[in-house]
Amino acid sequence: MPSTDAAAITPVDATMVRIMDRGEIREIDYDGAMTRHVGSLWWGTAVGYRAMQAAAEALSIDGLWSRDNLYVVGAHPGPGVRDAIDHVTGVVGRDRYRVVLEADCGMKCNSSMKFEWWVSDGRRTASVKLRKDFVPRAFYELSDRLGTAAETKQDKRQFEIFKVTLSTRIWAAPLARNFNVEVVDRPLAPGELPAEVLRDDYWSDLETRHPEGVSV
Numbered sequence: 001m002p003s004t005d006a007a008a009i010t011p012v013d014a015t016m017v018r019i020m021d022r023g024e025i026r027e028i029d030y031d032g033a034m035t036r037h038v039g040s041l042w043w044g045t046a047v048g049y050r051a052m053q054a055a056a057e058a059l060s061i062d063g064l065w066s067r068d069n070l071y072v073v074g075a076h077p078g079p080g081v082r083d084a085i086d087h088v089t090g091v092v093g094r095d096r097y098r099v100v101l102e103a104d105c106g107m108k109c110n111s112s113m114k115f116e117w118w119v120s121d122g123r124r125t126a127s128v129k130l131r132k133d134f135v136p137r138a139f140y141e142l143s144d145r146l147g148t149a150a151e152t153k154q155d156k157r158q159f160e161i162f163k164v165t166l167s168t169r170i171w172a173a174p175l176a177r178n179f180n181v182e183v184v185d186r187p188l189a190p191g192e193l194p195a196e197v198l199r200d201d202y203w204s205d206l207e208t209r210h211p212e213g214v215s216v
Contacts, residue, residue, distance in 0.1 A: 072118070
């Protein structure tokens with residue numbers, strides 16, 4: 001619901017995030033993101049939404065952040081993540097959302113992805129990165145097995161349990177404990193990639209997630 005209450009401009013309040021949109025304050029709740037993916041993409045929806053709450057705090061230091069000039073780059077291809085980000089920012093439908101992919105990612109949840117985003121408001125850019133040890137290695141190994149000959153009968157059920165557990169944890173702890181956030185006084189133009197992503201070694205840390213002798 002749009003709001004014009006000048007006193008209610010705290011960017012994050014529990015499951016709510018506030019953002020300016022064409023001169024109005026919009027109050028957006030997590031329930032709206034969940035209704036797109038009831039019972040399926042819980043983890044992607046939760047982490048994408050919480051990442052945008054972290055961005056909201058970082059970009060609202062001198063006034064509530066605004067949808068008007070937002071541009072988002074992410075390194076996670078999941079539809080739950082994308083839709084949660086769009087629910088808050090409205091960037092997808094305006095062609096202001098870009099995903100970078102490692103060569104072996106295959107547009108699905110596996111170890112060849114990163115929980116990292118860059119949110120630019122036309123003046124600054126906030127990098128939002130999930131804590132390195134938040135997602136256990138076992139989750140990546142399991143996601144890599146799904147849909148392959150190595151998949152077991154228990155894997156799909158275990159994967160769903162993992163996602164529910166991660167979703168609960170991402171809400172249980174404060175944003176500052178879950179995410180590393182940095183803001184630089186340089187915007188990204190729509191379509192532009194952060195310098196970090198363009199480095200030859202950007203994906204090199206993924207090797208630590210793969211079991212020895214296994215490639216994905």
